[in-house]
Amino acid sequence: MKAFLMLLGFLACVDAMATEAVPVKVLTAEVVEDVRTVRSSGQLVNRSEQVLSFKVDGIVKEVKARAGQRVKQGELLATLNLDEMQAQWKKAKALMERSRKSFDRARSLKQQDLISMDNYQELETNLAVAEANFRIAEFNLQHAVIKAPGDGVVLERTIEPNEWIEPGQGAFRFAIEDSGWVVRLGLTDRDALRVNIGDKAKIRLDAYPGRYFDSEVIEISGRADPLNQTFSTELRLVNPPERLLSGLIAHCEIQPGYREQVVMLPFTALLSGDGYKGQVWVLDEENRAQLQQVRIGYLNHGQVAVTEGLEAGVKVVWQGTPYVVANEPVTIVR
Structure with missing residues (x-):
């Protein structure tokens, strides 16, 4: 008899433990704008950068311009034997x-x-x-002569006197000064979709440490480069420094005009994930746990951006998730 009573007491304790609500911490989902900065690096070039060449073949007689030389429009750069x-x-x-x-x-x-x-x-x-x-x-x-198409600078010279040159063979790489400077870079497909023409950006040049220059997006390719699968993008410097050289390395921070609506959660709220698919625990009106499918946008500094599956105001479990059971009540702790 005594043993039977002890067994009943033990079973009662087990039943109490089974029905005890799991303590968890929750947060209320809040829809915010995705304010991530798009970061990328590229090369600084003059927008009018062009290759100058002779239209006819012949022997180079004279080369008057050198690399780095600034010239005026119409100034003679080179001539063939006439x-x-x-x-x-x-x-x-x-x-x-x-x-x-x-x-x-x-x-x-x-x-x-x-x-x-x-x-x-x-x-x-x-x-x-x-x-x-x-x-x-x-x-x-x-x-049979090459003249400067405008006030500018000779970036590169590729011919010497007494050389035989073919029509269209590059003789000089030239840039017109007042056409402006741009940074050319490649964006991934996801970043290219977030960036629009006119978006503002900050540019940092290795040649000018500690300084940032204002710029804006002026061109985005509509087709990915088949070699690296990135989208060619141009940023125009608004107020460039007085002295710049084509080919300088530029680091860009673009503020996208398009901002996706997301719900930011601690990484611990994510119960499971497979690519862009994930699962989280949400609570119903009776504080019972329900498994919710979500779409993951990106991870950022220990947080998960959810783009689909959660509405504002929903309670999401972010601590204690491994112990939660579907359709069972939980205890919210502070």
């Missing part, structure tokens, strides 16, 4: 003038019916060919 081109131009001009005189004489004879139509048309064709050859010779002569 002797042969000038001779061809004179020859083409003389032939054109002779052809024009012959045609003028034929036109006068035609009015008097003193020349056959075949001879007239032949002289007319000869004049057209001579004029075309003269235009080609004049084009070659005019484009």
